[in-house]
Amino acid sequence: MAAHIRVVSQAPNQNMLVGYPGISATLPRLEGKVEIRPGTGVSAPVTISTVTVSLWRRESIHPSADSLTKKHLAAPRKEVVEIVGEKRLLYQAPPGKESEIVYAMDLPFVLFIPVGRGGEETARRVPSASLQLSSRTAETCYEIVVWVQQGTIETKTFHCPVPITRYDTLSTFGMYNRPESAERITDHLVTLGINLPRWSYGPLDPVSVYIKLAPNPDWLKKATRATINKITISIEEEVIYNHEGDEPTRKTKTLARTTQAVGIKLGEQGYFTTLGLVFPARDQRDNAGILPRGKNAFPMYQVSGFTTTASLYKIEYYLTVKAHMQSAKDILLRQPIVVCPLDHARCKEEMEAIEQAAKDAAMINPDNPMLPAPTIIRTQDWNALHVLGMTMVGNTRKPLIQ
CATH class of the missing domain: 2.60.40.640 (Immunoglobulin-like)
Structure with a gap:
């Protein structure tokens, strides 16, 4: 039977x-x-x-x-x-x-x-x-x-x-709470350097970055004439489909962006600033404010995606800093970051x-x-x-x- x-x-x-x-x-x-x-x-x-x-x-x-x-x-x-x-x-x-x-x-x-x-x-x-x-x-x-x-x-x-x-990507783990630094030079005149206090983020977590623009001392006179028009920081999501295959497909999407207008010359001392934004969270409720019934096979995340590597696809995230210059080339720096499906407060709650x-x-x-x-x-x-x-x-x- x-x-x-x-x-x-x-x-x-x-x-x-x-x-x-x-x-x-x-x-x-x-x-x-x-x-x-x-x-x-x-x-x-x-x-x-x-x-x-x-x-x-x-x-x-x-x-x-x-x-x-x-x-x-x-x-x-x-x-x-x-x-x-x-x-x-x-x-x-x-x-x-x-x-x-x-x-x-x-x-x-x-x-x-x-x-x-x-x-x-x-x-x-x-x-x-x-x-x-x-x-x-x-x-x-x-x-x-x-x-x-x-x-x-x-x-x-x-x-x-x-x-x-x-x-394993909780932002409360010590390996994600140490500062990360990076530098980039587009031409020989100006160096863009950034410092991240931590590099794992979840929905609605604040993201702050310390930015330094320094002139090349070997070309000081020419470098100090450069003007910083504006500085833009953004968070990008990159999905690589079929990443282990012969023809991987990459799709990049900007999740959040903020711009600071500067409009001053670089000067001998360089330029220092701190910029920040909030990592975006997905609103799980519909237009009527109702939380829809979840699917049995998928948890309800407050982010559209997170850092992960599967057999057929891989999702990576980058903090992108771009310095828009005059009398010097623009400088673009992409720093990898880790995105966790939980915010920092919930990560703390999970530790115990x-x-x-x-x-x-x-x-x-x-x-x-x-x-x-x-x-x-x-x-x-x-x-x-x-x-x-x-x-x-x-x-x-x-x-x-x-």
Whole structure:
């Protein structure tokens, strides 16, 4: 008979994802339970041979999907589907039996998410975060896939979407809070230098940059005649589609920009200033102010995208500083930055939880995670129908009244 399959978390009202993907000390994993019940009728027994569970990643790109004119003329959507980690065998019929006839099965499982150890092969990479860009130009989603073999008749599959977020780009980590400096010279007259106090940002985080324009001491007389017309800073998002292929496609979009009018000569001492802007956040509410229902496979981010590298695409961000000069060439400097899906305040809130998750993970052995015992109710078990809320009254099945 047909089987009804569903995947649930082991504890009610808790997330199936335990730990923090991207942070190996928290041992990120999916903990849940596969429930199998009769699919037709109230108490029709089910034939089960094997049950396996695994996590799959589905990635796709269509760079021209955001253009109505190019969408139908360009190449079709490119898609990659691959397994993440290892497939787990939850149940197999005893030796000598092709299958068993059961009324119910509860099979606990744990799927460990790779943490980047043991090489760069696909199965060991830290998986990229779930993401869907506008018009589905690029997307990554995950799902738990359960295979149920029912004798030699049929194999049923069940797909359960699981949103995954990465936490290794939090702006509160020390590696992102050290100053970053860079310099650029377009010609031999003027040097543009910048300094960033930190270089990881989230939605509505302030972005400040210290800017220095200095004359070349070897050409001091000519350099001091140069006039600084204005200075522009902007944040750019660059999406590289098919970045590992033969023909990568790059699309750059300016997310925010601010300009400061200067209109003075450089002078011997140079010119110093600090400019800032706010990293843009996406308004998740519609025109009526209503928060739409989220999609099961994708978390609701307040940014359109964030720093990530997937198999088919890569998203990078740059802080661009341009000095518009007179009597000297304009100077353009692009400094890479990291964009986190969480703002700085939420990153701080997560730090304590990450520390606690790391302490909890230290007690777990990945080779033997000590799962609860599976529950299998066979047709020949005593009072087997009770698990389905049924009982036998004489030769008739009746609803069980406690």
